[in-house]
Amino acid sequence: MRVLGACEFSGVVRRAFAARGHQAVSCDLLTAEDGSPDHVQGDVLPLLADGWDLLIAHPPCTRLTVAGARWFKGREAEQADALDFVRALLNAPIPRIALENPIGVISTRIRKPDQIIQPWQFGHGETKATCLWLKNLPLLVPTEIVPGRVARVHREPPSPDRWKKRSRTYDGIAAAMADQWGRQAHYPATTSAGCGPADS
Numbered sequence: 693m694r695v696l697g698a699c700e701f702s703g704v705v706r707r708a709f710a711a712r713g714h715q716a717v718s719c720d721l722l723t724a725e726d727g728s729p730d731h732v733q734g735d736v737l738p739l740l741a742d743g744w745d746l747l748i749a750h751p752p753c754t755r756l757t758v759a760g761a762r763w764f765k766g767r768e769a770e771q772a773d774a775l776d777f778v779r780a781l782l783n784a785p786i787p788r789i790a791l792e793n794p795i796g797v798i799s800t801r802i803r804k805p806d807q808i809i810q811p812w813q814f815g816h817g818e819t820k821a822t823c824l825w826l827k828n829l830p831l832l833v834p835t836e837i838v839p840g841r842v843a844r845v846h847r848e849p850p851s852p853d854r855w856k857k858r859s860r861t862y863d864g865i866a867a868a869m870a871d872q873w874g875r876q877a878h879y880p881a882t883t884s885a886g887c888g889p890a891d892s
Contacts (some may be wrong), residue, residue, distance in 0.1 A: 693874060698736040698749040700861075703728055705748055707847065708866035710727060712874050725750065737777075740784040746829075746873060749781040749791040749823035752860070756796040775801050782825060789827040792861075807831045812838055814864030819843045822865075828881040835868050 695709045697718040698766035708731065715739035717730050724739035731733055732739065741748070746778045755774035756768065767824055778798055781791055799805060813819060817840020824832065 693844055693876075694743065695744045695746045695748065696736075696739060696742075696744045696786070699748060699751050700748075701725055702860045703730070703731065704861045705750075705866045705869060706730060708863075709874060713756070714870070714874055716890040718783045727851050727875035737780060740780075740786065744786045746876070747781065747784055747790070748869065748873075749794060751778050751781060751791065753793050753796060756793055756798055763764060769796065770890075778802060782827070785835060786829075788827055788829050788873070788876055789825075791825040793825075794823050795821055798825070809834075809865065811862045811865065812840060812863060814868050816840075816862050816864050817842065818862075829873055829876060832865075832868050836864065837872075 693709075693714045695706075695716040697703075697716065699710075699720055700706060700718040701720040701722040701724060702793035703718055703724050706716045706718040706728070707726070717732060718728070719725060719732040719734065719736040721734065723733050729793040736749075739775045740862050752775070755771040756778070775797070777792065778793075779802065782789060782802070793809070803825070807824040809822050809824060811820050813834035813836075815820050815838055819841050820843070
């Protein structure tokens with residue numbers, strides 16, 4: 693399966709799929725943290741039509757999340773651009789798509805998420821509600837429910853890299869994506885579970 697990770701500088705999801713034999717590439721405006729050659733630094737939009745089987749997208753949440761709502765006033769044009777970017781990802785010509793973001797305006801301005809997951813369902817004793825918008829993909833099945841409900845990402849001290857630490861995908865969630873969605877290569881996209889593209 694050819695997998696594109698949009699807006700991923702960490703390589704966590706890319707490595708999870710590559711470890712299971714998939715051809716996985718990440719793309720971000722930033723360089724790859726792990727220095728991988730399987731990373732494209734630049735705009736992901738020109739890559740969307742390159743024949744991928746699966747897109748996993750992590751669009752920047754600064755203008756989209758509820759946590760940043762107090763900063764929206766006076767930045768409506770920036771938020772509109774962020775929503776247009778989300779629509780472009782959800783409507784990409786790729787048979788299977790997963791887009792993740794915190795709870796925010798995508799739910800009210802585009803459509804409700806198909807699923808909301810937590811790290812503690814995948815082996816990490818923390819809370820961080822993450823919404824998933826899916827196309828031709830099944831819901832993620834929890835793999836390891838553990839104790840612990842610490843909101844670690846919200847308690848990160850101020851630092852230049854705070855946003856990077858908050859945005860990084862948990863290893864357990866990436867592994868579940870690779871294990872469960874990687875199997876979809878064996879089934880026609882039109883018969884897989886999941887929902888459709890973004891509303892216009």
